[in-house]
Amino acid sequence: MIRYQCPQCGDWLAVDDTRGGEVYVCGLCGKSARVPIDELRLRELRALQATRPLTPQEWRQCAVHLRALGNDEEAATAERTAIALCTKRLRELKDLQATRHLTGIELDECFVNLRALGHDQEATKAEQAAIRQHERERQAAEQEEKQKWASINTGLGSCPSCGSTNIIQFTTGGQEKPSVGRQLLMGSLAVTSPEMMLLASMSNSARREQKQYHRRCASCGHQWLC
Ligand SMILES: [Zn+2]
Ligand SMILES: [Zn+2]
Secondary structure, X not given: OEEEEOOOOOOEEEEOHHHOOOEEEOOOOOOEEEOOOHHHHHHHHHHHHHHOOOOHHHHHHHXXXXXXXXXXXXXXXXHHHHXXXXXXXXXXXXXXXXXXXXXXXXXXXXXXXXXXXXXXXXXXXXXXXHHHHHHHHHHHHHHHHHHHHHOOOOOOOOOOOOOOOOEEEEEEOOOOOOOHHHHXXXXXXXXXXXXXXXXXXXXHHHOOXXXXXXXXXXXXXXXXXX
Protein backbone atom coordinates (compact mmCIF):
# COMPACT_ATOMS: atom_id res chain seq x y z
CA MET A 1 0.00 0.00 0.00
CA ILE A 2 1.06 3.57 -0.64
CA ARG A 3 0.14 5.87 2.23
CA TYR A 4 -0.01 9.54 1.41
CA GLN A 5 -1.63 12.74 2.56
CA CYS A 6 -4.27 14.40 0.39
CA PRO A 7 -2.68 17.68 -0.71
CA GLN A 8 -6.11 19.39 -0.48
CA CYS A 9 -7.56 18.38 2.89
CA GLY A 10 -4.63 16.65 4.56
CA ASP A 11 -6.47 13.41 5.12
CA TRP A 12 -4.35 10.27 5.09
CA LEU A 13 -5.07 7.95 2.18
CA ALA A 14 -3.89 4.44 1.41
CA VAL A 15 -4.07 3.03 -2.10
CA ASP A 16 -2.77 -0.08 -3.75
CA ASP A 17 0.89 -0.09 -4.88
CA THR A 18 -0.16 -0.53 -8.51
CA ARG A 19 -1.89 2.88 -8.44
CA GLY A 20 1.26 4.88 -7.86
CA GLY A 21 1.41 7.85 -10.22
CA GLU A 22 -2.30 7.64 -11.02
CA VAL A 23 -4.81 10.38 -10.36
CA TYR A 24 -6.91 9.41 -7.37
CA VAL A 25 -9.99 11.07 -5.88
CA CYS A 26 -9.93 11.79 -2.14
CA GLY A 27 -12.93 10.28 -0.38
CA LEU A 28 -13.11 13.09 2.14
CA CYS A 29 -12.86 16.27 0.08
CA GLY A 30 -13.63 14.88 -3.36
CA LYS A 31 -10.60 16.55 -4.93
CA SER A 32 -8.31 14.54 -7.12
CA ALA A 33 -4.57 14.33 -6.82
CA ARG A 34 -1.78 12.20 -8.19
CA VAL A 35 -0.75 9.32 -5.97
CA PRO A 36 2.92 9.85 -5.08
CA ILE A 37 5.21 7.16 -6.41
CA ASP A 38 8.33 8.12 -4.48
CA GLU A 39 7.60 5.94 -1.50
CA LEU A 40 6.73 3.00 -3.70
CA ARG A 41 9.81 3.39 -5.90
CA LEU A 42 11.96 3.78 -2.85
CA ARG A 43 10.59 0.57 -1.43
CA GLU A 44 11.27 -1.20 -4.74
CA LEU A 45 14.85 0.07 -4.70
CA ARG A 46 15.32 -1.09 -1.13
CA ALA A 47 13.98 -4.53 -2.03
CA LEU A 48 16.43 -4.59 -4.95
CA GLN A 49 19.25 -3.59 -2.63
CA ALA A 50 18.55 -6.69 -0.56
CA THR A 51 19.33 -8.86 -3.60
CA ARG A 52 22.34 -6.99 -5.05
CA PRO A 53 24.31 -3.74 -4.69
CA LEU A 54 22.55 -0.78 -6.29
CA THR A 55 24.13 0.95 -9.26
CA PRO A 56 25.05 4.65 -9.01
CA GLN A 57 22.01 5.44 -11.18
CA GLU A 58 19.77 3.59 -8.74
CA TRP A 59 21.32 5.43 -5.79
CA ARG A 60 20.63 8.66 -7.60
CA GLN A 61 16.98 7.62 -8.06
CA CYS A 62 16.87 6.90 -4.32
CA ALA A 63 18.13 10.42 -3.68
CA VAL A 64 15.44 11.92 -5.92
CA HIS A 65 12.64 10.01 -4.19
CA LEU A 66 14.03 10.72 -0.73
CA ARG A 67 14.21 14.41 -1.50
CA ALA A 68 10.63 14.34 -2.79
CA LEU A 69 9.60 12.75 0.49
CA GLY A 70 11.37 15.50 2.40
CA ASN A 71 14.17 13.28 3.68
CA ASP A 72 17.03 15.56 2.67
CA GLU A 73 19.65 14.02 4.90
CA GLU A 74 19.22 10.50 3.53
CA ALA A 75 18.96 11.94 0.04
CA ALA A 76 22.35 13.58 0.44
CA THR A 77 23.81 10.29 1.67
CA ALA A 78 22.35 8.43 -1.32
CA GLU A 79 23.79 11.07 -3.64
CA ARG A 80 27.23 10.75 -2.01
CA THR A 81 27.03 6.97 -2.35
CA ALA A 82 26.26 7.37 -6.06
CA ILE A 83 29.26 9.66 -6.53
CA ALA A 84 31.55 7.37 -4.55
CA LEU A 85 30.49 4.37 -6.65
CA CYS A 86 31.03 6.26 -9.92
CA THR A 87 34.47 7.39 -8.79
CA LYS A 88 35.43 3.90 -7.66
CA ARG A 89 34.28 2.28 -10.89
CA LEU A 90 36.09 4.88 -12.98
CA ARG A 91 39.29 4.19 -11.07
CA GLU A 92 38.90 0.46 -11.67
CA LEU A 93 38.35 1.06 -15.36
CA LYS A 94 41.37 3.34 -15.53
CA ASP A 95 43.54 0.67 -13.87
CA LEU A 96 42.21 -1.87 -16.33
CA GLN A 97 42.95 0.45 -19.24
CA ALA A 98 46.59 0.52 -18.15
CA THR A 99 46.81 -3.23 -18.74
CA ARG A 100 44.66 -3.70 -21.84
CA HIS A 101 42.22 -2.04 -24.23
CA LEU A 102 38.77 -1.55 -22.76
CA THR A 103 35.84 -3.28 -24.40
CA GLY A 104 32.93 -1.34 -25.84
CA ILE A 105 30.80 -2.11 -22.80
CA GLU A 106 33.54 -0.91 -20.44
CA LEU A 107 33.91 2.30 -22.42
CA ASP A 108 30.13 2.74 -22.18
CA GLU A 109 30.53 2.48 -18.42
CA CYS A 110 33.26 5.13 -18.54
CA PHE A 111 31.08 7.70 -20.22
CA VAL A 112 28.03 6.92 -18.09
CA ASN A 113 30.04 7.38 -14.91
CA LEU A 114 31.88 10.44 -16.18
CA ARG A 115 28.59 12.05 -17.14
CA ALA A 116 27.10 11.17 -13.76
CA LEU A 117 30.00 13.00 -12.14
CA GLY A 118 29.43 16.00 -14.38
CA HIS A 119 32.65 15.62 -16.41
CA ASP A 120 30.80 16.29 -19.64
CA GLN A 121 33.78 16.90 -21.90
CA GLU A 122 35.55 13.73 -20.85
CA ALA A 123 32.25 11.87 -21.03
CA THR A 124 31.74 12.92 -24.65
CA LYS A 125 35.25 11.75 -25.53
CA ALA A 126 34.64 8.42 -23.82
CA GLU A 127 31.32 8.05 -25.60
CA GLN A 128 32.96 8.55 -29.00
CA ALA A 129 35.64 6.02 -28.08
CA ALA A 130 32.91 3.58 -27.02
CA ILE A 131 31.11 3.96 -30.35
CA ARG A 132 34.36 3.33 -32.26
CA GLN A 133 35.16 0.31 -30.10
CA HIS A 134 31.69 -1.17 -30.57
CA GLU A 135 32.13 -0.79 -34.32
CA ARG A 136 35.55 -2.52 -34.20
CA GLU A 137 34.08 -5.35 -32.15
CA ARG A 138 31.19 -5.72 -34.58
CA GLN A 139 33.60 -5.92 -37.54
CA ALA A 140 35.82 -8.43 -35.75
CA ALA A 141 32.82 -10.64 -34.95
CA GLU A 142 31.68 -10.41 -38.58
CA GLN A 143 35.17 -11.36 -39.80
CA GLU A 144 35.29 -14.31 -37.44
CA GLU A 145 31.90 -15.50 -38.61
CA LYS A 146 33.07 -15.23 -42.24
CA GLN A 147 36.22 -17.23 -41.55
CA LYS A 148 34.28 -19.91 -39.74
CA TRP A 149 31.94 -20.14 -42.70
CA ALA A 150 34.81 -20.21 -45.22
CA SER A 151 36.69 -22.98 -43.42
CA ILE A 152 33.88 -25.51 -43.90
CA ASN A 153 35.29 -28.15 -46.24
CA THR A 154 32.74 -29.69 -48.59
CA GLY A 155 35.45 -31.72 -50.39
CA LEU A 156 34.90 -30.00 -53.74
CA GLY A 157 38.22 -28.15 -53.87
CA SER A 158 38.80 -24.53 -53.09
CA CYS A 159 37.52 -21.27 -54.49
CA PRO A 160 39.93 -19.74 -57.07
CA SER A 161 38.86 -16.32 -55.91
CA CYS A 162 39.03 -16.43 -52.11
CA GLY A 163 40.46 -19.86 -51.28
CA SER A 164 37.46 -21.03 -49.27
CA THR A 165 36.79 -24.75 -49.26
CA ASN A 166 33.07 -24.23 -48.70
CA ILE A 167 32.07 -25.14 -52.25
CA ILE A 168 28.75 -26.33 -53.50
CA GLN A 169 28.10 -28.00 -56.86
CA PHE A 170 25.02 -27.79 -59.02
CA THR A 171 24.02 -28.59 -62.59
CA THR A 172 22.01 -26.81 -65.22
CA GLY A 173 20.35 -28.06 -68.42
CA GLY A 174 21.20 -31.57 -69.56
CA GLN A 175 17.83 -33.18 -69.85
CA GLU A 176 18.26 -36.74 -70.96
CA LYS A 177 19.08 -37.43 -74.58
CA PRO A 178 16.45 -39.52 -76.40
CA SER A 179 16.87 -43.21 -75.82
CA VAL A 180 17.76 -45.60 -78.62
CA GLY A 181 14.22 -46.92 -78.57
CA ARG A 182 12.85 -43.47 -79.04
CA GLN A 183 15.23 -42.78 -81.96
CA LEU A 184 14.03 -45.97 -83.61
CA LEU A 185 10.44 -44.90 -83.07
CA MET A 186 11.20 -41.55 -84.65
CA GLY A 187 12.74 -43.35 -87.63
CA SER A 188 9.59 -45.36 -88.08
CA LEU A 189 7.50 -42.23 -87.69
CA ALA A 190 9.50 -40.58 -90.45
CA VAL A 191 8.35 -43.28 -92.83
CA THR A 192 4.73 -43.12 -91.88
CA SER A 193 4.25 -39.44 -91.21
CA PRO A 194 6.77 -36.68 -92.07
CA GLU A 195 4.76 -34.12 -90.05
CA MET A 196 4.98 -36.31 -86.97
CA MET A 197 8.75 -36.63 -87.56
CA LEU A 198 9.09 -32.86 -87.69
CA LEU A 199 7.18 -32.49 -84.43
CA ALA A 200 9.26 -35.19 -82.80
CA SER A 201 12.55 -33.67 -83.90
CA MET A 202 11.45 -30.26 -82.65
CA SER A 203 10.67 -31.58 -79.23
CA ASN A 204 13.91 -33.53 -79.43
CA SER A 205 16.05 -30.44 -80.07
CA ALA A 206 14.44 -28.77 -77.09
CA ARG A 207 15.72 -31.69 -75.06
CA ARG A 208 19.26 -31.38 -76.28
CA GLU A 209 20.23 -28.64 -73.83
CA GLN A 210 23.72 -29.43 -72.61
CA LYS A 211 24.22 -30.45 -69.05
CA GLN A 212 26.68 -28.21 -67.20
CA TYR A 213 28.38 -28.65 -63.88
CA HIS A 214 28.86 -25.53 -61.85
CA ARG A 215 30.65 -24.92 -58.63
CA ARG A 216 29.93 -22.01 -56.41
CA CYS A 217 31.85 -20.65 -53.46
CA ALA A 218 29.50 -20.33 -50.50
CA SER A 219 31.83 -17.76 -48.95
CA CYS A 220 32.35 -15.16 -51.63
CA GLY A 221 29.76 -16.19 -54.22
CA HIS A 222 32.35 -16.80 -56.96
CA GLN A 223 30.98 -19.28 -59.50
CA TRP A 224 32.70 -21.31 -62.19
CA LEU A 225 32.19 -24.12 -64.67
CA CYS A 226 33.91 -27.44 -64.29
ZN1 LIG B 1 -8.86 15.31 0.48
ZN1 LIG C 1 35.30 -17.65 -52.74
